[in-house]
Amino acid sequence: MKHDFATAMRRSLEQTRAGDPLGATRTIRTALTDDAGATSPLETPPPRQEKARRENQRLPLSKVISELSRKPSGLDFRFGRSSPVLDVPAGAAFEHRHHQGTHGARDYRVYRPANQHAPVKGVLLMLHGCTQSPEDFAVGTRMNEHAERHAFVVVYPEQTRGHNASLCWNWFRPGDQGRSEGEPALLAELVAAIASEHGVPPSRTFAAGLSAGGAMAAILSLTHPEVFAAVGVHSGLAPGSAQDMISAFSAMRGEAAPGAKALSVPAIIFHGSADKTVAPVNAGRLAGPVRQAETWSGETKGRRYDVLSARGATGHPVEVWRIDGAGHTWSGGHADGSHTDPSGPDASAEMVRFFLAQV
Numbered sequence: 009m010k011h012d013f014a015t016a017m018r019r020s021l022e023q024t025r026a027g028d029p030l031g032a033t034r035t036i037r038t039a040l041t042d043d044a045g046a047t048s049p050l051e052t053p054p055p056r057q058e059k060a061r062r063e064n065q066r067l068p069l070s071k072v073i074s075e076l077s078r079k080p081s082g083l084d085f086r087f088g089r090s091s092p093v094l095d096v097p098a099g100a101a102f103e104h105r106h107h108q109g110t111h112g113a114r115d116y117r118v119y120r121p122a123n124q125h126a127p128v129k130g131v132l133l134m135l136h137g138c139t140q141s142p143e144d145f146a147v148g149t150r151m152n153e154h155a156e157r158h159a160f161v162v163v164y165p166e167q168t169r170g171h172n173a174s175l176c177w178n179w180f181r182p183g184d185q186g187r188s189e190g191e192p193a194l195l196a197e198l199v200a201a202i203a204s205e206h207g208v209p210p211s212r213t214f215a216a217g218l219s220a221g222g223a224m225a226a227i228l229s230l231t232h233p234e235v236f237a238a239v240g241v242h243s244g245l246a247p248g249s250a251q252d253m254i255s256a257f258s259a260m261r262g263e264a265a266p267g268a269k270a271l272s273v274p275a276i277i278f279h280g281s282a283d284k285t286v287a288p289v290n291a292g293r294l295a296g297p298v299r300q301a302e303t304w305s306g307e308t309k310g311r312r313y314d315v316l317s318a319r320g321a322t323g324h325p326v327e328v329w330r331i332d333g334a335g336h337t338w339s340g341g342h343a344d345g346s347h348t349d350p351s352g353p354d355a356s357a358e359m360v361r362f363f364l365a366q367v
Contacts, residue, residue, distance in 0.1 A: 101119070103117065110193075130208060132161070134216055135217030137217070140218075147345040160360070195224070215229065221244070239276075242278040275327075291328055298326060329358070
């Protein structure tokens with residue numbers, strides 16, 4: 009039975025949007041194979057030269073499909089490795105919880121410092137990258153250590169394979185980019201509940217993330233500025249950079265992203281200069297146009313970095329950290345976690361320092 013190619017394309021687009029790039033690849037390959045030599049009922053047979061030209065145009069399509077089916081380098085969790093071990097100080101808690109709200113449900117981990125009688129200075133939402141877990145992210149970023157030092161409560165939501173096959177937050181889907189639905193509404197509701205539980209005002213509630221998690225943190229700052237006072241984005245992308253998986257890969261490669269929106273709340277942005285998964289140009293898109301800019305450089309553990317400190321378009325403070333030679337990894341992270349680079353500045357410490365400066 010012959011497949012209509014236009015129908016196959018529509019089907020493959022639906023599959024990519026649903027997080028099934030391999031299924032999309034199979035659909036296109038089947039259509040290309042079954043339709044070989046067939047004539048669409050909407051066309052007359054093309055001349056020989058035109059036919060050859062159109063066959064040659066299939067190569068870019070196959071490249072696009074190949075790109076969809078290939079997991080970007082740097083995103084693969086090392087399956088088979090032992091589960092990360094979390095060192096929880098006496099008196100502290102790293103609890104398993106479940107959130108069921110108006111906009112959906114997720115499991116999450118929450119860290120509470122050992123001195124539970126001391127006032128909580130802030131609530132921080134930490135969004136892991138693709139293929140990661142809350143535990144892996146907590147170990148790799150060492151954010152619990154900083155939370156213990158500064159009396160923060162840290163919330164680590166867990167993405168599921170039922171919502172994304174690679175455990176990514178769905179920053180590239182229109183239904184997960186708005187205020188009133190999808191993952192932004194769910195996550196904002198979750199954090200607001202935790203902040204209320206601990207008596208923490210919105211001026212002390214923050215969001216941060218890596219890669220897809222960083223992209224979702226950026227979206228949250230745009231959709232719920234009344235919930236999040238500041239945001240930290242590591243190796244992420246600007247809100248509106250993509251509308252589906254095809255445009256997501258394009259934006260990740262650094263190609264044009266005309267819908268990208270700069271952040272409009274206080275923001276600290278980290279990106280490695282050698283990131284082959286998410287192009288460093290995305291850091292500039294997150295920051296947008298700036299004024300009153302100052303720059304400085306430094307070196308930590310043999311890793312050089314350059315920092316731009318400025319004011320964004322709305323007058324909010326923004327810092328952009330460029331880590332020389334770093335890839336798609338959390339700067340200054342612990343080697344026991346995935347996608348970390350122990351060299352370089354401690355992104356977690358710098359984020360907490362930046363957040364507290366906004367209070």
